[in-house]
Amino acid sequence: MQRTTQSVLTTAALIFSLNTQATTIETEQGAIQVTTITEGLQHPWGLAFLPDGRMLVTERTAQLRYVTADGEKSEPIQGLPDILVSGQGGLLDVVLAPDFADSKHIYFSYNEPAASGGSSTAVARAVLNGQQLEQLEVIFSAQPKIESRHHFGSRLVFTDDGYLYIALGDRGSRRDDAQTLDTHHGKVVRLYPDGRIPASNPYVGNDDALDEIWSYGHRNIQGAALHPVTQQLWTHEHGPQGGDEVNITEAGKNYGWPVITYGEEYGGGVIGKTHKEGMEQPLHQWTPSIAPSGMAFYTGDLFSDWQGNLLVGALRYQLVARLVLDGDTVTHEERIDIGMRIRDVRQGPDGAVYLITDEPNGKVLKLTPASE
Structure with missing residues (x-):
């Protein structure tokens, strides 16, 4: 099976409407409206x-704030843990x-400082009670903590069978750690919602590996779905x-970084090969x-032609990449030019994107068909 697909690129035509809070963009599947919610x-x-x-x-x-459907922002919610805001790290x-309807638990990832110096990605859960977080528990803290401002990951995904996946980065200065199993750098980890380690994780019982690890050889994962x-x-x-990559992330598999990559050193220079057995x-x-960040499969009805497509945000090129899939093969890519650095992509309960x-003046944007 061919695992890498040549992208088919399109540039959307951007047409500004009379409403300064909305724009219309022509795409391959028709015009869409981009509305600034807040x-x-x-x-x-x-x-x-x-x-x-x-x-x-x-x-x-x-x-951490509430934002209403009409764009009203709340004051910051209280009760967050100590968070180190530095470089790419923060909340x-x-x-x-x-089970939020019953437990009121939310989960969040953040840059957790150590008293002795350094920091790492951590995940906490808490009960959301109005403007207050209560019963805060840190359920995961990546090890080791080091002095670095880069590559924290860190998307969170729950599965229907009750697992929590935490996607992590290699911390930049420690990229070779992505190939070792005695750190969390450059890994995906899998836990139960309370932080316990599933006995079925691939390295449980291996004295040379951390039990939380699900997969390894990752550089900096900022999209997961x-x-x-x-x-x-x-x-x-x-x-x-x-060398930005899309992968299906499976138990015990090695995704290669930094031994194999399609990228190169900043400023030029070979890092590794593109292929290696295993x-x-x-x-x-x-x-x-494109500097990808945020990702969602579209399953709604508003964009009927997008059903089953993978939507990927991009920071550097300020776009949403719409990937058309045939099974696990990308058959086509459309680049929808938003004109702003996209950090996250979510499908709303109303079917909008x-x-x-x-x-610094970040926005929440809503994408709908222009005819809606």
């Missing part, structure tokens, strides 16, 4: 929909527990000056890099 967020990073129609939005600067992803049919975990990760090839890769932008 702005004034400081580098928003993650978004989750609450049952009452509000959104929870994280800001990397260590604020990151947020998801609701599968469950396939709506197969329920497999799909991820994407940043490459170094090229290491996985990406389903799809971008060279030059929601984006957040990574800016």
Whole structure:
């Protein structure tokens, strides 16, 4: 099976409407409207929909807020743990527990400082009670903690069978750790919602490996989503000056970084080969890099022609890449030019596509068909 597909690129025509809060974009499947729901967020990073129609939005600067459907922002929710805001680190992803209706638990990832210095990605859960987080528990803390401002990951995904996947980065300065099993750097880990380690994890019982590890050889995963049919975990990760990857992330598999990559050193220079036996090839890769961040499978009815497509946000090229799939093969790519750095992509309960932008004046955007 051919695992890497040549991208088919299109550039959408951007037409500004009379309403300064909305634009119309012509795409291959018809015109779409991009509406600004709210702005004034400081580098928003993650978004989750609450049952009452509000959104929870994280800001990397260590604020968590409600945003209503009409764009009203709350004051910051209180009760977050100590968060180190430094470089790419801060408050990151947020998801609701599968049993949120009963437990009121939310989960969030963040840059956790150590008293002795250094930091690492951690995941905590807490009960959401109005403007207060209660019963805070840290369920995972990546090891070791080091002095680095880069590559924290860190998307969170729950599966229908009760597992929590945490996608991590290699921390930049420690990229060779992605190939070792005695650190969490450059790994995907799998836990139960309370932080316990499943006995079926691939390295349980291996004294030379950390039991939490699900897969390894990753550089910096900032997009993760469950396939709506197969329920497999799909991820994407940043490459170094090229070589951004989409992968199906499976137990015990090695995704190659930094031994194999389609990217190169910043400023030029070979890092590794593109293939090696025992290491996985990406389903799809971008060279030059689009700097992917945020990802969702579209399953709604508003965009009927997008059903089953994979939507990937991009920071560098300020777009949404719409990937058409045949099984696990990418057969076509459309690049929808949004004109802002896209940090997260989510399908809303109304079938619209929601984006957040990574800016000092960050926005929540809503994509709908222009005829709606």
